[in-house]
Structure formats: C-alpha cells, structure tokens
Amino acid sequence: MTGGFLLICAMCLDAIVGEPDWLWSRIRHPAILIGAGIEWLDRKLNLGAQRRAKGLLALTLLVVGSLILGKLLSLLGPAIEIIVCAILLAQKSLVIHVRDVAVGLSTSLPAGRAKVAMIVSRDTQDMTEAQVARSAIESAAENLSDGVIAPAFWFLIAGLPGLIVYKAVNTADSMIGYRNETYRDFGWASARFDDLLNLIPARLTCVLIVALSRRWAFWHQIVADARGHISPNAGWPEAAMARALNVALAGPRSYDGKLRDLAWVNGDANREIGATEVFRACDMLWKVWGLALGLLSVWFSFNLIVLEWSIQ
Structure with a gap:
C-alpha cells in the first residue's frame, strides 16, 4: 500500500474527525508527549557552558528517537499509519480555532480577543478588531503550512518516521526556538532545522x-513581502493569503508588553478588517486542503496506472 494512498486516507480522516475532545480528555495527545520529552531535554541539557552543542545533542536525540518511533509504528500496519498520520495533521482543528475567532468577533471584541489569545503568542488584551482579525488570518496561513501541508509533505517523502521527525522538530522550535537569553544558544539548532524542514512546504502552501485565488499577477510582490518577513518561511503563506483576501497583514504588534514595529505584508490593501475576512480565510483553508487532496489523488492514480502498465 503506497504512501500516497495512506496520506489520502489520513487527510480525509482528519477532516472528518479532527481532534475529538472525548478522546484527548482521556489520554494524552502525541503532541503533548513530544512536548514533555522536549521539556525533559531542556531541563537536563540547557545549563552550564556549551549550550549550542548541547542544543545540537538535544536535537539529535529528538530526531533519532522520532525516527525509531516512526519506524516501529509503521511496522504495525497501514491502519496504524493512517490513524497516526491523521492525528498529527491539523486541518479540522485549525479551521475550528480560526473560525472561533470570527464567531467571537461577530459577538463582541472581548470575545474575539479571548479566542485569538488561544492561537497566538502576542499580547491580545488591547487589540482592536482589525488586529484580532489580522492575527487570526496570519495564524491560519502559517499553521496551514506548519500543521497541514508540511506534515503531509514529509509523510509523503519519508513515511511515518519523516512525519514524526517533522512534528517533533516543529514542536521543539515552538518551545525552545526563541532568540532570548535562555534559548538563544540551546534552541538554535532546533530553530534552524525547523526552518530547513519548512523551506519547501511553506513555498508550496504559497503556490x-x-x-486558488488566481493572484499570479502579484507574484513578485508576494515574493518581496515573503523575503522581508521576520520568518524565513511564514511570510510565504501569509503574503499569499493577504493577496487572496485583499487585506494587509503583519505590521506592528506587541509581545510581553513591548511593541515591535514589523513590516506590513500587502500594506496598501484593506487594514480595517474583521470577522468577515476571518471567515473568508477559513474558506481558503478548506480550498487549499481540497486542492492538495485532489493533486495527491491525481498523482496516486497516475502512479497506479503506470504500475499496472509496467506489470502488463
């Protein structure tokens, strides 16, 4: 059974089931277990001298452990591979969280702030309606790449071991990949490796x-905005989403009480946005998922035809 077919099944299962509360309220989600392992490595290794070397050791242990775990799970058969892959994809849960922001904004600004605080790390207590909407759309674009396209890509390339390595490294980046005094050295290797693993998926998401939005005429501007973004990868899906919705994204925002004057993405477009644009972003998430599934199905069917022809 090919990886393409398994991935098609996993994508459909994730889209239907998502993250059921009845299950994860009883057992620990794999992402939480991965996070617990990273916290243990952080406590044991992120101290004393040579923290960059220790961070590289932590990354190596994380990758090797993920490869072994992925290989062992894949030996349990295709049904387990499909289930694990579906669990580590995040299409339905992403749409639910982003749509919750839109629904919250439709009710009141405080409700929108409360919902967006669940999916972004920036300060939300004083956000305007437009800032809440921008934050939700940026999170939608970035997590479409990190939570859907990239995991699917690495599963297709390297099976369950590749997928689990990607999720482990991506989780490590979100936990220790900060440029502060605590993690500047220790988290450096994880952050750089995460950038490498997301290099192709981020650009694929952008394409x-x-x-889907037929914004090829703006390609040069999209590339310019992506290259000027604070992240080497997140700027690509964000710049594409900004053009697709004709909105301005990024710009100044506050972290831990400190304002950061970041560059705008598609800055000349509409900045006064709200729930309507967030709902439109949710629609785009499903359209991209559908296109990815369709392309994967065509690719799988083509390979199946070639295989049958070669056998004959």
Whole structure:
C-alpha cells in the first residue's frame, strides 16, 4: 500500500474527525508527549557552558528517537499509519480555532480577543478588531503550512518516521526556538532545522493559495513581502493569503508588553478588517486542503496506472 494512498486516507480522516475532545480528555495527545520529552531535554541539557552543542545533542536525540518511533509504528500496519498520520495533521482543528475567532468577533471584541489569545503568542488584551482579525488570518496561513501541508509533505517523502521527525522538530522550535537569553544558544539548532524542514512546504502552501485565488499577477510582490518577513518561511503563506483576501497583514504588534514595529505584508490593501475576512480565510483553508487532496489523488492514480502498465 503506497504512501500516497495512506496520506489520502489520513487527510480525509482528519477532516472528518479532527481532534475529538472525548478522546484527548482521556489520554494524552502525541503532541503533548513530544512536548514533555522536549521539556525533559531542556531541563537536563540547557545549563552550564556549551549550550549550542548541547542544543545540537538535544536535537539529535529528538530526531533519532522520532525516527525509531516512526519506524516501529509503521511496522504495525497501514491502519496504524493512517490513524497516526491523521492525528498529527491539523486541518479540522485549525479551521475550528480560526473560525472561533470570527464567531467571537461577530459577538463582541472581548470575545474575539479571548479566542485569538488561544492561537497566538502576542499580547491580545488591547487589540482592536482589525488586529484580532489580522492575527487570526496570519495564524491560519502559517499553521496551514506548519500543521497541514508540511506534515503531509514529509509523510509523503519519508513515511511515518519523516512525519514524526517533522512534528517533533516543529514542536521543539515552538518551545525552545526563541532568540532570548535562555534559548538563544540551546534552541538554535532546533530553530534552524525547523526552518530547513519548512523551506519547501511553506513555498508550496504559497503556490497553492496563489493558484486558488488566481493572484499570479502579484507574484513578485508576494515574493518581496515573503523575503522581508521576520520568518524565513511564514511570510510565504501569509503574503499569499493577504493577496487572496485583499487585506494587509503583519505590521506592528506587541509581545510581553513591548511593541515591535514589523513590516506590513500587502500594506496598501484593506487594514480595517474583521470577522468577515476571518471567515473568508477559513474558506481558503478548506480550498487549499481540497486542492492538495485532489493533486495527491491525481498523482496516486497516475502512479497506479503506470504500475499496472509496467506489470502488463
């Protein structure tokens, strides 16, 4: 059974089931277990001298452990591979969380702030309606790449071991990949490796959004905004989403009480946005998922035909 077929099944299962509360309220989600392992490595290794070398050791242990775990799970058969892959994809849960922000904004600004605080790390208590909407759309674009396209890509390339390595490294980046005194050295290797693993998926996500929105005429501006973004990868899906919705994203925002004057993405577009634009972003998430599934199905069917022809 090919990886393409398993991935098609996993994507559909994730889209239907998502993250059921009845299950994860009883057992620990794999992402939480991965996070617990990273916290243990942080406590044991992130101290004393040579923290960059220790961070590289932590990353190596994380990758090797993920490869072994992925290989062992894959030996249990295709059904387990499909289930694990579906669990580590995040399409339905992403749409639910982003849509919750739109629903919250439709009710009141404080409700929108409360919902967006669940999906972003920036300060939310004084956000305007437009800032809440921008934050939700940026999170939607970035997590479409990190939580859906990238995991699917690495599963297709390297099976369950590749997928689990990606999720472990991506989780490590979100936990220790900060440029502060505590993690500047220790988290450096994890952050750089995460950048490498997301290099192709982020640009692939961008292309899918541009193809669906038919914004090829803005390609040079999209590339310019992506290259000027604070993140080497997140800027690509964000720049594409900004053009698809004709909105301005990024710009100044506050972290831990400190204002950061970041560059705008598609800054000349509409800045006074709200729940309507967030709902439209949710629609785009499903369109990209559908296009990815369709392309994967075509690719799988083509390979199946070639295989049958070669056998004959």
